[in-house]
Amino acid sequence: MATVTISESPLSIADLLGVVSGAGVQLDDGTRARIAAGRAVVDRTLGAHQAVYGLTTQVGHGKDTRLTDEEIRDQQLWLVMSHSGGIGRALPTDVVRAALTVRLNGIARGGSGAGVPAAEILADMLNAHVHPVVPETSSVGAGDLGHMASMAQVAVGAGRAEYGGEVLPGGEALRRAGITPLELGGKDGLALISANGVSVGHGALVLARAARVAEAADVAAALSMEATGANLTVLHPAVGRAKGIAGQVAAADHLRDVLAGSALTAPGGARSVQDPLSFRVVPQVHGALREYVTAAGRAVTTELNAAADNPLVSVPDDALLSNGNFHPMVLAIAFDALRIAVAHVGQLSERRTVQLWDAFFRQMPEGTPPPSVYGLQLRPTAAALLPELVQAAAPATLGVPPLDLGVEDHGTGAPLAVRRTDEALHMLEDLLAIELLLAHDVLAQAAASVTGAGTAAVLATVKEAIAAAAPYADAVHVELRSRFPSI
Known part of the structure; x- marks a missing residue:
């Protein structure tokens, strides 16, 4: 290496x-x-x-x-x-x-x-x-x-x-x-x-994870768009240009790439002229996550390369200077803000699971037993995850008590802010996984084909994951049908 x-x-x-x-x-x-x-x-x-x-x-x-x-x-x-x-x-x-x-x-x-x-x-x-x-x-x-x-x-x-x-x-x-x-x-x-080695170092790791999750959030939203017949005008380049926020433009660009070739891109592909906000504002909300990943990245890079010692040695002045460079305030606040952006992306995902739930039962013929389902049974879990994610968005930087009133009477809470953001990203990953599984259930029930370049690939990945877990899942479904023959 x-x-x-x-x-x-x-x-x-x-x-x-x-x-x-x-x-x-x-x-x-x-x-x-x-x-x-x-x-x-x-x-x-x-x-x-x-x-x-x-x-x-x-x-x-x-x-x-x-x-x-x-x-x-x-x-x-x-x-x-x-x-x-x-x-x-x-x-x-x-x-x-x-x-x-x-x-x-x-x-x-x-x-x-x-x-x-x-x-x-x-x-x-x-x-x-x-x-x-x-x-x-x-x-x-x-x-x-x-x-x-x-x-x-x-x-x-x-x-x-x-x-x-x-x-x-x-x-x-x-x-x-x-x-x-x-x-x-x-x-x-x-x-x-x-030194703030843990706050800065862990922050760098969390940023890498956040960038991956931002991409995954787009993919989950795109598969939900396929499952619900969403209107893709929200992804038109003119919309991003009109707003002028780089993160929003990047999110919309990625979503268009993932959905390239989808039937939804053809004229008349959408089921409605305007979708619920959990679909319509995906570029704006996912774009905000990207913006705060970028802001936190600047803070981490700055702290990583800073001389943040107290006292600070100034070679040109031949002096040691008492100072507060050990206080990574910008970094701490950046991760508090990033966690709020993560929670908003989670809110959208959870709201889309409600739409997918409705789509599943709306298209199920009356009296017909439902097929094997995977995300459907996790819909309450998504609802349980969301309040945890929202509570995790509370600021970590404002609750540090004084250690020594005469000297050390303020703290940034930086390591907690970073750690909580890591935990929030884990919760968001779980929400996105549930959304993907529920979108799969809707598409499977409708026997719908997915032709988007990225959505077809992710649907195949979801099917592979389901197949890997099939022995346990099949046992659950067999038990359900044995106990409830009418299902």
């Missing part, structure tokens, strides 16, 4: 996802020099005995308490060991790899003040597939301190890590991988933990 080079150039989300999938990473010489220049500022500051947050002072409530020389030497390890609290299941490996890559690229910007060895050990862990075990819940989105501290502990030979399919003590995982634990110095400990 290819190797991703960390350089002064921005790291793309595609490159990040490549590392998550197993690509190796390497630092170029310019990056090493940039990191070393930032570390030199830290060393000069230590020599000058200046008061610097987290370096020569305590952190949080003790921000104005100066450290002795001995305490300064111990501070970095203490920060790593004391900030790793968390609860819940372990983060998935792909999120951990994403977070390690985000922190590596952040250190490469040169503003962290970490030494080159701190960056190199993150690269070594990624390349050797040493994956720290990280509790899911531990960050309020003002730097993912707890998450990142769990990762940093493995870098220094503590904590726990998965390696070769086993969960091991961090030091043992490094030993088996042939990696020497990092000896912290300067600002290494604070640099390793003071």
